[in-house]
Amino acid sequence: MLQVDVDKSLGETAISVAFATRGRVTALFGPSGSGKTSVVNMVAGLLTPDRGRIAIGDDVLFDSERRVCVPVHRRRIGYVFQEGRLLPHLSVRSNLAFGRWMNGLRRDADEERRVVEMLGIGGLLRRRPLTLSGGERQRVAIGRALLLRPRLLLLDEPLASLDEARKAEILPYLERLRDEAGTPMIYVSHAEAEVRRLADEVVRLAAGRVVGTRI
Numbered sequence: 028m029l030q031v032d033v034d035k036s037l038g039e040t041a042i043s044v045a046f047a048t049r050g051r052v053t054a055l056f057g058p059s060g061s062g063k064t065s066v067v068n069m070v071a072g073l074l075t076p077d078r079g080r081i082a083i084g085d086d087v088l089f090d091s092e093r094r095v096c097v098p099v100h101r102r103r104i105g106y107v108f109q110e111g112r113l114l115p116h117l118s119v120r121s122n123l124a125f126g127r128w129m130n131g132l133r134r135d136a137d138e139e140r141r142v143v144e145m146l147g148i149g150g151l152l153r154r155r156p157l158t159l160s161g162g163e164r165q166r167v168a169i170g171r172a173l174l175l176r177p178r179l180l181l182l183d184e185p186l187a188s189l190d191e192a193r194k195a196e197i198l199p200y201l202e203r204l205r206d207e208a209g210t211p212m213i214y215v216s217h218a219e220a221e222v223r224r225l226a227d228e229v230v231r232l233a234a235g236r237v238v239g240t241r242i
């Protein structure tokens with residue numbers, strides 16, 4: 028179970044969000060500026076809450092009272108950004124290997140094959156990111172994150188930069204990830220149709236607060 032209870036003041040905006048979820052895919056759903064990215068950044072460890080607690084099961088990642096703040100690279104959390112953020116000078120294969128190398132993990136050919144097959148990126152391994160479509164790039168970014176064997180995968184509007192055809196292409200892969208990978212996901216989106224299709228739990232945000240658990 029992921030438990031989040033955080034307060035953070037960001038300029039004019041005050042974020043005060045608490046929720047707990049056991050979902051396979053938990054959507055953080057809400058309008059632009061409602062605090063979705065700030066919340067996932069706090070879970071990832073990229074943004075430090077002013078107060079609160081974040082835990083996965085019994086493992087505490089942040090606790091302001093007990094002065095616990097586990098650094099980003101020790102959280103074992105995968106993060107897929109809106110625009111993928113692949114390394115342009117490396118092939119797809121090297122991009123996939125790079126995350127594991129950076130995190131001191133050995134290559135694992137079986138795991139690589141499984142992830143490559145699940146995301147349908149076997150035909151792209153020699154290509155460079157700039158030669159890929161937006162949807163293909165996002166599938167590679169998801170593969171790179173999964174190969175870190177994260178205990179939680181954060182996806183921040185992974186389809187936002189794609190047109191409708193590309194979205195339709197990648198959604199089945201996300202469903203497969205949900206059904207086969209066994210890695211819980213936090214899925215940030217303001218797109219109702221995506222959330223209805225993918226999420227089994229919803230945390231609805233507005234103006235930095237939780238305002239509901241339905242779309």
Ligand SMILES: Nc1ncnc2c1ncn2[C@@H]1O[C@H](COP(=O)(O)OP(=O)(O)OP(=O)(O)O)[C@@H](O)[C@H]1O
Nearest residue numbers: 037038039040057058059060061062063064065066
């Ligand atoms: N470093 C910062 N300094 C000041 N204000 C900030 C900072 N970071 C975020 N904010 C503000 O906090 C609010 C929440 O931002 P956040 O990016 O978390 O929202 P969001 O729901 O993810 O929006 P979007 O869907 O547009 O990405 C916004 O009003 C934003 O301008």
